Amino acid sequence: MTGKQLTAVSAIILSGMCVLPLGLGIYPQHVLITSLFYVMMAASWNLLAGYTGQVSFGHAAMAGIGAYTSGILAAKAGINPWVGVCLGTVLAAILGLGLGSLCLKMGGIYLSLTTLAFSQILHIVIVNEYDVTRGTMGLQVPGLMGEYSKLHYYYIMLAAATLILVILYRMIHSNLGMNFRAVQNDETAAAAVGVKVLQMRVLAFTVASAMAGFAGAIYGHYLLLITPEIPSLDLQFYVLAMTVIGGMGSFIGPVIGAFTLNILAEKIRDYGEYHVLVYGLVALVMARFAPNGLIGIWHRLRPAKPR
């Protein structure tokens, strides 16, 4: 796609997204809002796992950092939620920088385990610091605006997701993105042609964490009640599944995955506890027949034109 075509297609999709909720009831609007939250989560996790090869299990934890930072500041100190969102983003970025640096010399399963530990520690702290976080009861937080309106939240989420996607798109298509992919493909070779491997890895970690913190903070102010469900492994693996099923390492894959899986989740709610089984089956079938995700199927049906 050329630049002009891309702009046109994006504009059409975006206008479609703007009118989409107008005729819908409150419940479908809620599903769309959560889908947009997952779009931000999956797309930013993809920057880590899909573009620099760092399979972090601490991404949901970063969303939790954002949500709880902003939520606690607003609920306990009366700070404006928008300021809180910014502070939550910054704190997630700082922790991402720290966690990324800690994992610098690690690859593969070691990095995953370290980030998993981080995620669990955070979870335990939140559950147990009852006075500050209200534990599993959940912390009531103020909304982003005076009057509660699903439609307004939808547009806020849409704007936030668009912002994240634009930043990610520009990053991936710049020199940075090319360096990221080189690091993912082969760190030794990347270093040998002058790529600052360590710097790239930490940068991806910091940016992705900031984005998760941002998404989590806004999401918390939408839910009005934040619980340890946000920084949980359930949410982490949900985001992972969305990215993998959508198509890891492709720009649009996680976006498609987030919508598909989140809407599917609503459909299979009727199965109660068995919905996990349905997920497992979907993941299994995808892994076997479409290892490159939904986007991979699309590319297979429509072979790339020679450039």
Place this chain on the structure above:
Amino acid sequence: MALVEGRNISKSFGGIQALSEVDFAVDAGSIVGLIGPNGAGKTTLFNTVAGAFKPTSGQVVFDGVDITGLPATAVCRMGMARTFQVCRPFGAMSCLENVMVAAINRRPGEPRAAIERLAREKLNFVGIPELEGVEARHLNVIQKKRLELARALATEPKLLLLDEVMGGLNTQEIQQAVAFIRSLRDELGLTVLWIEHVMGAVMQAAERIIVLDQGRVLMAGTPQEVVTDERVIQAYLGE
């Protein structure tokens, strides 16, 4: 003047002494062959010089600067490029992108179009311009070696380290490759340090040869001196 120099380099892995007290020098503008039986420490020496390994002791001096222990990225940015014995292309990236990665890090501010032009030039130079859109994992071994060379050249080095580029070539192709390596020096002005098992090729293209055996420099000299040396013959053929 020596462009790169090793002073008393030793490298051990656990209890295994891979290099002991290696001294060598490569003059600017020369083609130097590095030979030796399997396990002599040739690739270890490369890795130590190019910054992949830190030597246990000793010094590496490149272009008048002590680069001992500097990471590979920094060494590359100073003007040393390498290829790998077992090719390491960026498999999921196209050949053009493979070369572009090297070019963008050499010339960070340059516009994309100029980078692409530069990368195409390098693919052309190594003779695989038609593969620019192909993902590197689909290439055969010889094409991968060419791609690695193009990628190394795109870092615009002063010194090129080649690790066994002739393996798998037939006699005619070896002749072309020898001419190609000479052209690296004669046309691009590069200094070449080159590990090779194909003895005929090294003897033709290199002006000086360093022989490693069991982690030590057995001797260094002209090809003529090397082939007639008793110790070299013994190292290769045994008693």
